[in-house]
Amino acid sequence: MTTRRVTLADVARRAGLSSSAASMILNGRPDTRLSNDAHDRVHRAAAELGYRPNVAARSLRVDKTQTIGFISDTVASTRFASGLIKGALAAAEQAEHVILLAETGGDPARETEAIAALLDRQVDGIVFATMRSREVVAPVLPDNTRLVLLNATSDSHSTSVLPDEKRGGRAAVSLLADAGHREGIVLLGHNQEIERDVFRSTTVARRLAGIRAEMQDRGLTFEREESIWEWAPQQGFTAVESLLAEPLLPRALLCLNDPLAFGAYQALTERGLRVPDDVSIVSFDNDEIASYLRPGLTTIALPHEGMGARAVELLLDGTAPHGEHLVEMPVIVRASIRQV
Amino acid sequence: MTTRRVTLADVARRAGLSSSAASMILNGRPDTRLSNDAHDRVHRAAAELGYRPNVAARSLRVDKTQTIGFISDTVASTRFASGLIKGALAAAEQAEHVILLAETGGDPARETEAIAALLDRQVDGIVFATMRSREVVAPVLPDNTRLVLLNATSDSHSTSVLPDEKRGGRAAVSLLADAGHREGIVLLGHNQEIERDVFRSTTVARRLAGIRAEMQDRGLTFEREESIWEWAPQQGFTAVESLLAEPLLPRALLCLNDPLAFGAYQALTERGLRVPDDVSIVSFDNDEIASYLRPGLTTIALPHEGMGARAVELLLDGTAPHGEHLVEMPVIVRASIRQV
DNA sequence: GATAAATGCTAAATCAATTCAGCACCCAGC
DNA sequence: GCTGGGTGCTGAATTGATTTAGCATTTATC
Incomplete structure (x- = not known):
């Protein structure tokens, strides 16, 4: 039947x-x-x-499938990845489109395969996303297939969506400065390599540039800069542990991401110090842990869903100009900064 | 050109x-x-x-698109959701299939729309996933479109993939018992409603059933059972805080998920108590935070990726029997249990 | 040497849509 | 009474594959 x-x-x-x-x-x-x-x-x-x-029959005739390809190096592990996807899905649904998902693990061979698989299915456009925001070689697509880079940049002829890291960096400094912090501010996670090497991470470089610009504008300087390679809790913990071994205690920690801040909390707590009474902390990303911490971590959020949605909108718009489209990083105020 | x-x-x-x-x-x-x-x-x-x-041309003729629909109520927020997707992607890639993703937010109207949108694109089958594992009404699909429920159950004629919660529950108890814990074991997160109401969450009911069965087999009883509705850090914190106000300290905490355990750590630390020297903790899920905590949290993992992959494999297999397919929950041993 | 069977391939139909050229009808105008 | 133009619609081609029926050859069989 x-x-x-x-x-x-x-x-x-x-x-x-x-x-x-x-x-x-x-x-x-x-x-x-x-x-x-x-x-x-x-x-x-x-x-x-x-x-x-029947979409197949229609797309055979006209060259549109109402389908968008979303290629990402990673889909799991971070909330960031799934946030981008969620945003993309929402925007696609609005426009009655559907999303074909592919993961590459950053492997160029799988990347090529994924693109081919999506093109076989006549996608109208491809969103090409990276988790470690960096400069990429934009894949070559047929003329009727549009491309938007998400959290990545490439040559000037491409369209890309990025967080507005520069303003985000400025915002983080402003939070501390406006709360009255002038002395004993320590930067956690600073990394000279990253600061220079655009290919490894464009956005982190911009985050740092924003931070430095705002510090300068306000006539402030860092008491110290702790260079850390891997931005994970364990590294934040040991960095702050050694910081606390010094005679002069820091008054404020500017952490370059939430896991570092997480490690900082642990080190402070184990020393019997309190956030924010003894040390203020501000950070970046707004990971899930930021709300778990006690007291809640004040952080500059990565606007994942907004970015994902924006990418799809640009893809479908068609008239949008090439170049970088910056999405604002919301300031999430919790309770980790003390008024001095 | x-x-x-x-x-x-x-x-x-x-x-x-x-x-x-x-x-x-x-x-x-x-x-x-x-x-x-x-x-x-x-x-x-x-x-x-x-x-x-050209896949569209081919699928017009034969009724196969090498495309699988993945419908989920949530794609972001938890690592669980993206883990399922990642697993599904991996299995699909193996079989040279591609995944069409849709999110419903649990809204029946969006659910219907998503199914229609996927069927319009002639998907070969649909994986229907829920994050809050529960009994669902399986959507009705045309005879040539297969269906696999992921982390959800329905009537007996459907195929579903679930974590083996019963064995997972037993494993958690075994960890404590094998470490020598016999007294002062407290259950955190137990909830009578959930334990009875299969519609709200099948798997949690099974998790509890496994726990109780193993306790009984070993001749153990809980010192106390803390009933908690929302399994979040804040709730874990207050529950353990009140627990510590009692004269008799608990020796081991069996937390029904990681966020609860996270809150427990916080409450213990603020009281100057140490994990695992003063109190052992075991938990479920293996969230990202489980590895962030100091010392690392021993936990029974939700096998997201394995489940996602299994669902797609079953979908493509075709010969697989109906009914429930259980995926083992790995025991992740870190350092939160003390040998007594 | 005629017939049958095997070999190697092609023409045309089919799937479900879109789209272009054009048919039949009606009315107006001279 | 015949042309011209507008109205309302249809037939057939087209898209890129798969698939069935069947057409020429060649080879084997008696």
Whole structure:
């Protein structure tokens, strides 16, 4: 008892018209001279039969599939990745598009395969996302397939969506400065390599540039800069542990991401010090842990969902200019900064 | 200078054959009597031109798109969701399939829309995933579209993939018992409603059943059971705080998920108590925070990626039996249990 | 040497849509 | 009465693959 799918021909038959007419009416073609009566009959028939067009058949004719490819180096592990996807899904749903997902693990071979697999399915465009925001070689696509880089940059002819790290960096410093911090501010996670090497991470370089610009504008300097390679809790912990071995205690910690701040909390707590009474902390990303910590961690959020949505919107827009589109990083104020 | 995609006809022309022949050869049809020479020519032509079949055209003819729909109520927020997706992607890639992703937010209207959108694109099957593992009403699909429920159950005629919570529950108790804990074991997160109401969460009910079964088998009883509705750090914190106000200290905490354990750590640390020297802790899920904590949290992991992969494998297998397919929950031993 | 069977391949239909050229009808105008 | 133009619609081609029926050859069989 296989119930065949309703086709356009079925609709046309029931409306007593040709499928040409039915097609034109359902697609709302403008200059067609079909009668109002015909319109009514077709729409009624389509509704009664529950007609849904076959996307494969349509896309064979016109070159549109209402489908977007989303290629990412990583889909799991961080909330960032899934946030981007969630945002993309939401924007796609708005525009009645659907998302084909592929993961590459950063492997160029899998990347090529993923792109081919998506092109085989005639996607209208591809969002190419990286978790470690960096400069990438934009894949070459056929002229009718648009490309938007997400959390990545490339040559100037491409469109990319990035967090507004520079302003985010400035915001973090402003939070501390506005709270009255002038002395004993320590930077945690600073890394000279990253600061220079654009290929490894563009956005972190900008984050640091924003931080330094705002410090300078306010006439402030860091008491110390702790260079850390891997920005994980364990590293934050040991860095702050050694910091606390010094005679002069820091008054404020500017951590370059939340896991570092997490490690800092642990080191402080184990020393019997309190956040923010003894040391203020501000950080970046707004990971889940930021809300878990006691007291809550004040942090400059990565706007994942906004970025994902923006990328899809740009892809579908078509008229949007090339270049970088920056998404604002929201300031999430919790309770880790003390008014001095 | 639009470079048209290479079609089967192009390959056939270059090989000096009809497209029928080219099609049969490239698809490796068995009983065809085409010459070895023809085989060579077609394969060479395809390789030289970089031919890739047009999936839309093919799926119009045969009813297969090499595409799987993945519908989830949530894609972001938890590592669990993205882990399932990652696993599904990996298995799909193995089988040269691609995944169409849709999010419903648990809203039945969006659910219907998502299913329709996927069916319009002729997906070969749908993985229907829930984050809050529970009993769902399985969507009705056409006979040629297979369905696998992921982290969800439904009537017996459907196929579903679930974590083996019962054994996981037993494993958690075994860890404590084997370490020598016999007294002062407290259950954190127990909830009578959940334990009874299968519709709200099947797997948590099983987790508890496994725990109770193992306790009984070993002749152990809980010193106390703290009923908590929302399993978040804040709730874990206050529960343990009040626990510590009692004269008799608990010796081991069995937390029903990691965020609760996280809150427990915080409450213990603020009281100057040490994990595991003063109190042992074991938990469930293996969230990211489990490795962040000091000392590392021993926990029974939710096998997200394995589950996601299993679901896709079952979908593609076709011969797999209906019913529940349980995926083992790995025991992640860190340092939160003391040998007594 | 005629017939049958095997070999190697092709033409045309098919899938479900879109789209272009054009058919039949009616009315107006000369 | 015949042309011209507008109206309302349809037929057939098209998209890129798969698949069935069947057409020429060649080879084997008696």
